[in-house]
Amino acid sequence: xxxxxxxxxxxxAHVVSTEPDGTCLIYIDRHLVHEVTSAQAxxxxxxxxxxxxxxxxxxxxxxxxxxTTDRSQGIDDPESKLQMDTLAANTKEFxxxxxxxxxxxxxxxxIIGPEQGFTLPGTTVVCGDSHTATHGxxxxxxxGIGTSEVEHVxxxxxxxxxxxKNMLVKVNxxxxxxxxxxxxxxxIIAHTGTxxxxxxxxxxxxxxxxxxSMEGRxxxxxxxxxxxxxxxxxxxxxxxxxxxxxxPKAPKGxxxxxxxxxxxxxxxxxxxxxxxVIEIDATSIAPIVTWGTSPEDAIAITDxxxxxxxxxxxxxxxxxxxxxxxMGLTAGTPMTEIPIDKVFIGSCTNGRIEDLREVARVxxxxxxxPNVDAMVVPGSGLVKSQAEEEGIAAILKEAGFDWREPGCxxxxxxxxDRLEPGERCASTSNRNFEGRQGHGGRTHLMSPAMAxxxxxxxxxxxxxxxxxxxxxx
Amino acid sequence: xxALKELSGVAAPMPMINVDTDMIIPKQYLKTIGRSGLGxxxxxxxxxxxxxxDNPDFVLNKExxxxxxxxxxxxxxxCGSSREHAAWAIEDFGIRCVIAPSFSDIFYxxxxxxxxxxxxxxxxxxxELTEQAEFGSNAVFSVDLESQTVTAPDGKEHxxxxxxxxxxxxxxxxxEIALTLEKAQSIDQYETNTNNAHxxxxxxxx
Numbered sequence: 001x002x003x004x005x006x007x008x009x010x011x012x013a014h015v016v017s018t019e020p021d022g023t024c025l026i027y028i029d030r031h032l033v034h035e036v037t038s039a040q041a042x043x044x045x046x047x048x049x050x051x052x053x054x055x056x057x058x059x060x061x062x063x064x065x066x067x068t069t070d071r072s073q074g075i076d077d078p079e080s081k082l083q084m085d086t087l088a089a090n091t092k093e094f095x096x097x098x099x100x101x102x103x104x105x106x107x108x109x110x111i112i113g114p115e116q117g118f119t120l121p122g123t124t125v126v127c128g129d130s131h132t133a134t135h136g137x138x139x140x141x142x143x144g145i146g147t148s149e150v151e152h153v154x155x156x157x158x159x160x161x162x163x164x165k166n167m168l169v170k171v172n173x174x175x176x177x178x179x180x181x182x183x184x185x186x187x188i189i190a191h192t193g194t195x196x197x198x199x200x201x202x203x204x205x206x207x208x209x210x211x212x213s214m215e216g217r218x219x220x221x222x223x224x225x226x227x228x229x230x231x232x233x234x235x236x237x238x239x240x241x242x243x244x245x246x247x248p249k250a251p252k253g254x255x256x257x258x259x260x261x262x263x264x265x266x267x268x269x270x271x272x273x274x275x276x277v278i279e280i281d282a283t284s285i286a287p288i289v290t291w292g293t294s295p296e297d298a299i300a301i302t303d304x305x306x307x308x309x310x311x312x313x314x315x316x317x318x319x320x321x322x323x324x325x326x327m328g329l330t331a332g333t334p335m336t337e338i339p340i341d342k343v344f345i346g347s348c349t350n351g352r353i354e355d356l357r358e359v360a361r362v363x364x365x366x367x368x369x370p371n372v373d374a375m376v377v378p379g380s381g382l383v384k385s386q387a388e389e390e391g392i393a394a395i396l397k398e399a400g401f402d403w404r405e406p407g408c409x410x411x412x413x414x415x416x417d418r419l420e421p422g423e424r425c426a427s428t429s430n431r432n433f434e435g436r437q438g439h440g441g442r443t444h445l446m447s448p449a450m451a452x453x454x455x456x457x458x459x460x461x462x463x464x465x466x467x468x469x470x471x472x473x
Numbered sequence: 474x475x476a477l478k479e480l481s482g483v484a485a486p487m488p489m490i491n492v493d494t495d496m497i498i499p500k501q502y503l504k505t506i507g508r509s510g511l512g513x514x515x516x517x518x519x520x521x522x523x524x525x526x527d528n529p530d531f532v533l534n535k536e537x538x539x540x541x542x543x544x545x546x547x548x549x550x551x552c553g554s555s556r557e558h559a560a561w562a563i564e565d566f567g568i569r570c571v572i573a574p575s576f577s578d579i580f581y582x583x584x585x586x587x588x589x590x591x592x593x594x595x596x597x598x599x600x601e602l603t604e605q606a607e608f609g610s611n612a613v614f615s616v617d618l619e620s621q622t623v624t625a626p627d628g629k630e631h632x633x634x635x636x637x638x639x640x641x642x643x644x645x646x647x648x649e650i651a652l653t654l655e656k657a658q659s660i661d662q663y664e665t666n667t668n669n670a671h672x673x674x675x676x677x678x679x
Contacts, residue, residue, distance in 0.1 A: 016663045017656055021637035025656060027663055029674055037556065039506035048650070053660075056676055065504065079504035086506050118676060130555040130579060146557035146583035147508075148649075156653045158660060162636060164578075194491055195549035198575055228552065230578050251673035259673035294491050315490045315547060322489075412554075414500045421523075433495045433553060435518050 003269035005166045006235050007201045010141040010266070014124050016158055026161045029123035030140070031153050032109045033060040033096065035087040036414070037128030041151035042090035053157045055095040059118050062087060062101050063108045065414040068377050068404035071101045080415065094154070107380020107406040110134040110348035114218065115382055117247025121236035121263040126153060131348045131430065132231075133224040137217035138244070139236035139266050141201070144225065164230045165275040167200035168268075171208040173283040178464050180358070181216035182350060182428070182447035184208065185223040186288040188280060190298040197229030200276060203268060204234050208282035214243040215354035222349045223430055226295040235267040289335055289460055290432045290445040292323035297432070299335065301450065301462045307331040326434055327442050328422065335460050338444070342425040343374035343455040344437070345401070345448055347411035350428035351379025355448040356387045360395040362452035362463060368400040369458030375402040375417065377409040401455070413438045426454035475588035476646030480570050481615040482542030485532045486606035488599075492546060493553035494580060498562040511558055512565030533566070537609030543616065545599060545606050546573040551580025560584045570616050572623065574599050585639055588646065590618060592633045601625070618644055 004012070016025040038060070045052070052058065065080040075081040084101065091098035099106040105116065110131050113119040125135040125142035128150045135142035149159055169188055189196075202224050204217075212220065217234045224232025241260055244250045251259045286300035297320075299306070308320035308331065324331065329338070345351075345359050356378065368374045376396050378384035384406055387393050397403050410417040411429035419425055419441025428451050432443040444460060453463035502514040520531045527534045533541065544563070550573040551559060560583040563571065571584070572592040584591050594602070605612050605626045612626040618640060623631045642649060667674060 017659045019638045023636060023638040025653060025659070027660070027667070030676075036503050040508050040557075043506075044650075050650070050654075083504060083506060120674075123674065128555060128557075130553065132555075144555035144579050146555055146560070146579060146586065148557060148583065148586035152650050152653065155650050156660060157664075158653055160638075160649060160653065194552055195575055195577075198549065198578060226553075228549065228577060249676045252677055255673035255677075258671070262671065262673075294493075296491075315488065319490050412495075412500055414503060431493075431495070431553060433493045435499055436495050439499075439518065 003272040005268040005272040005274065006139065006203050006233055006266055007141065007166055008272070010122055010124065011163055013122070022162065024161055024163065025158050026124060027158055028126055028153050029057065030113070030118055030125040031058040032113055032125070032127035032132070033058055033150065034064055034109050034127070034129065035062045035083040036064040037147050038090065038150055039083065039086045040147045041154060042094065044151040045094070045154060050155045052094040052096060052154045057157060058096045058154065059113070059116070060087060060091045060096050060098040061106055061109050061112055064408045064412065066101050066407045067415050068407050068409045068417055071405060104381040104385065107383065108348045108351060108408055110222065111351060111379035111383065114138065115247070115380055117244050117250030120244065120250065120259070121240060122266050126159065130225045131222050133229070134218050134222040134348055136221035136224065136232040137214060137234050138240055139233060139263065141231055141233065143231045164201045165199055166273065167197060167202045167229065167276040167278070168274040169202050169204050169278050169280065171204065171206040171280045171282050173207060173281055174211060175208050175282045175285060178449065179285050179287065180447045180449060181212050181219040183285055183288045184282070185220045186290070186295065186298040186445065187285045189223060189227045189295050190288070191280065192227050192278060194226060194294050194296045195228045197224065197227040200229050201231045201233060202227070202229045204232060206282070209234055210237065213354060214239055215352045218352065219349055223295065226430060236263045287447065287450050287462055287464065289450065291327065291329060291335065292320060293326055293432055293434050294323070295430070295432060295445060297323060298445070301335050301460065303335055305329045305331050305333045305335065336462060337459065339424070339459045340372060340426045340444070340454050341423045342419060343368070343372055343451050344410045344425055344427040344429060345375070345451055346377030346379065346409055347429040348379065349430040350448050351377060351383065353383050353386050355428065356383070356392050358448040359452040360392040362449050362466065363399040363456060364395050366399055366456045368455040371458050372455055374400065374455045375404055375410070377404045378406050380406050410437050412436060426451045426460065474586065474642070474646050474648060477569060477588055477590050477618060477643050479615065479617045480542055480590070481613055483538060483540060483610050483612065484543035484545050484602070484606040484614045485538040485541035486545050486603045487532055488547050488603050490547040491549045491552055494551055494556050494559040495553055497551065497559040498556065502562070503556060503558055508561050510565065511562035512567070515562040515566045535609070541568060542570065543614050544568050544571045545602050546571055548574040548596065550576050552577040555579045557583045560587045560589060564589055572599065572602060585643060586649070588643065590616065590643060592616070592623060594623070594631055594633055598631050
């Protein structure tokens with residue numbers, strides 16, 4: 001039998017049929033749905049009088065546009081309310097399980113899938129959201145789809161797909177102390193560029209990847225899409241099984257044993273072919289921040305804002321010049337001299353319990369700078385209650401953070417949480433696009449620890465130097 | 474899906490790289506539960522000034538490009554969010570064909586599902602086409618899906634690649650869901666086989 005990659009194995013196990021040109025009908029094991037990209041899909045089913053083929057394989061939640069303030073008295077914004085009500089009505093009509101805004105299991109779609117044990121190794125997972133790549137942390141083939149494809153999955157539990165190429169990102173050695181999965185994933189994108197993974201599924205391997213917790217692997221795979229990849233994958237291991245065991249929707253009893261036996265076969269074979277291989281030295285990675293308006297505009301915090309003409313390609317030169325103008329930055333400015341107005345801790349990239357623990361570790365006994373507004377938006381109701389039980393919420397509130405209800409929040413600013421024009425934000429989210437966090441808002445992406453350090457000093461800060469550079473209360 | 478066989482018209486040049494879907498259609502337009510009427514929000518931040526008036530410097534606001542049928546774009550067009558609203562907005566504006574060195578995977582799929590044709594050509598050819606598109610309304614481009622060619626105003630033909638199945642669906646305006654549902658037997662068989670081999674795949678009632 002020829003050697004196969006992890007991606008080849010999952011792909012082959014899901015082919016229902018193949019067209020003469022190689023286009024495949026792929027079976028979808030898990031489908032996540034939220035309020036912003038599903039209404040038109042359910043409407044399509046209704047118009048064509050089609051049922052949902054297997055409602056138990058779809059799980060719905062509201063996350064993108066709900067406010068992160070108290071929701072028990074209803075939602076003010078009529079458009080947001082209409083989208084939420086539409087999802088509630090659609091899931092009821094078609095028999096799909098739904099976590100509403102008051103359900104403790106509610107949260108960001110990519111946080112609740114793993115949390116509930118809905119996401120499993122070796123499965124295909126899709127959602128009308130590009131950050132579906134997150135679930136690849138479990139060795140699931142997971143990718144974002146558009147609304148037409150959401151409808152296709154609801155109707156048929158399949159998708160028409162062309163197989164992507166295999167790409168291996170091997171991260172050798174250990175990450176230095178204080179360097180997180182977020183720094184690693186930004187460093188990889190800085191290396192490959194935002195289109196470096198286009199047409200590929202990336203498998204991440206190497207010592208530094210094995211060392212990551214499941215939360216870290218989710219952060220890593222979450223941003224595979226920012227590198228252009230169709231999906232990111234990490235082969236499952238004991239950490240994966242330990243994370244999933246006992247979760248509400250994970251297999252139980254004999255099914256669990258059978259599942260683990262199968263999952264142990266899910267790794268790339270010796271000698272399997274990758275179309276593209278990139279090796280990264282984990283030991284050389286410093287804390288990373290972005291300076292521009294694309295996730296590939298990422299550099300070490302110890303660097304300075306780059307000169308547009310330093311890029312070799314003319315398209316990149318003009319793109320960098322435009323980015324500096326938008327960001328209100330001057331080439332040559334040390335990154336650590338950039339003052340900030342806001343801090344956003346949260347999102348499907350960094351809204352999990354481990355991320356909140358990191359922030360608490362940095363800010364404990366300190367106060368956020370007087371010029372800074374800082375908010376923490378837990379990734380789910382369960383993350384929120386766990387953080388409250390662990391005393392993390394108390395530490396963050398004591399430091400001056402605003403402690404919110406779960407949702408996507410200022411990662412995309414569809415709800416009232418957004419930047420004003422010209423405001424600068426240290427953000428743990430995934431996109432620094434123009435206007436992403438609010439019209440005219442300026443986003444610097446970084447890890448939770450780095451965002452916490454920025455909150456304390458009021459400017460971009462190397463968290464490793466906080467004890468000497470900061471001003472603890 | 475609407476069929477597309479051929480298309481001729483003015484092409485708007487937009488040589489920026491990494492045009493993301495937030496830029497194509499920003500968040501305030503995502504609160505709709507419909508698909509139509511999004512053309513007015515296309516490229517909102519670049520197209521309108523803060524007071525809501527048209528930005529005269531933006532390409533689609535220039536007289537020559539107001540009725541553009543084709544967009545000639547930069548590398549990695551449509552990256553970022555999976556929002557199909559981006560494809561809906563471009564199509565609603567009247568542009569059914571985008572030509573660029575590369576597209577994000579999700580945007581590429583979304584566009585074809587809406588009867589749009591996305592064409593990948595090497596950067597050097599895009600540079601040539603961009604230069605000609607800058608002549609405005611005097612420069613008419615023709616696209617022919619059957620023969621997989623773009624004919625530039627200078628008469629030069631540029632051949633492009635496209636998967637046969639995708640081409641077949643677009644040429645004939647086929648409903649992909651209906652096509653898939655014709656394969657119900659294969660899907661049933663797949664489910665039976667999987668259920669026998671991997672019963673753990675059925676989610677626990679949690």
